[in-house]
Amino acid sequence: MDLILWRHAEASELEGSGNDLERPLTPKGERQAQRMGEWLNQRLAHSTRILVSPALRCQQTAKALGRKFKTLDELAPDGNGESLLKAARWPDANEPVLIVGHQPTLGLVAAYLLSDTPQPWTIKKGAVWWIRSRNREDQAQVVLQAVQSPDCL
Numbered sequence: 001m002d003l004i005l006w007r008h009a010e011a012s013e014l015e016g017s018g019n020d021l022e023r024p025l026t027p028k029g030e031r032q033a034q035r036m037g038e039w040l041n042q043r044l045a046h047s048t049r050i051l052v053s054p055a056l057r058c059q060q061t062a063k064a065l066g067r068k069f070k071t072l073d074e075l076a077p078d079g080n081g082e083s084l085l086k087a088a089r090w091p092d093a094n095e096p097v098l099i100v101g102h103q104p105t106l107g108l109v110a111a112y113l114l115s116d117t118p119q120p121w122t123i124k125k126g127a128v129w130w131i132r133s134r135n136r137e138d139q140a141q142v143v144l145q146a147v148q149s150p151d152c153l
Contacts, residue, residue: 001089001090001091001092001093001094001095001096001097001132001133002045002048002096002097002130002131002132002145003088003090003091003096003097003099003113003130003131003132003133004040004044004048004096004097004098004099004128004129004130004131005099005101005106005109005110005123005128005129005130005131006036006040006061006062006098006099006100006101006126006127006128007100007101007102007103007106007123007124007125007126007127007128008025008029008033008053008055008057008058008060008061008100008101008102008125008126009025009028009029009030009032009033009036009057009060009061009064009125009126009150010025010026010028010029010032010125010126011023011024011025011026011029011057011125012024012025012026020055020077021054021055021056021076021077022056023055023056023057024056024057024060025057025060025061029057029060029061029125029126030060030064031150032125032126032150032151033060033061033063033064033126033150034064035126035150035153036061036064036126036127036128036148036150036153037061037064037065037066038153039128039148039153040065040098040128041065041066041067044065044096044098045095045096047095047096048067048095048096048097048098049070049093049095049096049097049098050062050065050067050068050069050070050097050098050100051069051070051071051072051075051087051088051097051098051099051100052069052070052071052072052075052099052100052101053071053072053075053076053077053079053100053101053102054071054072054073054075054076055076055077055102058075058100058101058102059071061100061126062100069100072087074086074087075087075099075100075101075102075105076102077102079101079102079105080105081105081108081109081112081118084099084101084105084106084109085109087099090113090133091133091140091142103122103123104120106123106129107119107120107121107122107123108120108121110123110129110131113131113142114131114142114144124149124151126149126150126151127147127148127149127150128146128147128148129144129146129147130144130145130146130147130148131143131144131145132144132145
């Protein structure tokens with residue numbers, strides 16, 4: 001199974017008592033999402049299930065792919081790694097799963113899957129971490145397939 005973790009692109013700062021879920025992407029964030037969306041579209045299987053946080057910045061990031069996606073409340077900024085992995089059906093899903101979400105949850109999930117310890121790893125805004133679960137010689141393995149930042153595209 002492939003699990004692709006995509007942190008939302010750069011968003012505007014929260015002002016005053018504004019609603020965090022309504023923060024839009026900045027112009028830079030829109031460019032980041034577009035570049036990463038193009039990169040992903042060249043690599044994602046057509047069967048990829050795309051799950052997205054309800055936050056506007058994640059919705060806008062995901063729209064850069066030009067594909068259908070499902071919005072899940074469990075992926076909101078206050079979500080947790082356990083809910084994310086359950087939604088993705090890790091490691092048993094039959095199709096690749098792309099999650100568009102937030103820090104610190106994405107970093108914690110990446111750390112847990114790759115090191116078996118939930119650590120506060122940082123995933124840059126707009127970046128993708130592509131993680132694969134596979135079996136080799138009857139042993140389950142987790143492999144880091146790719147890490148890509150929009151600034152390097």
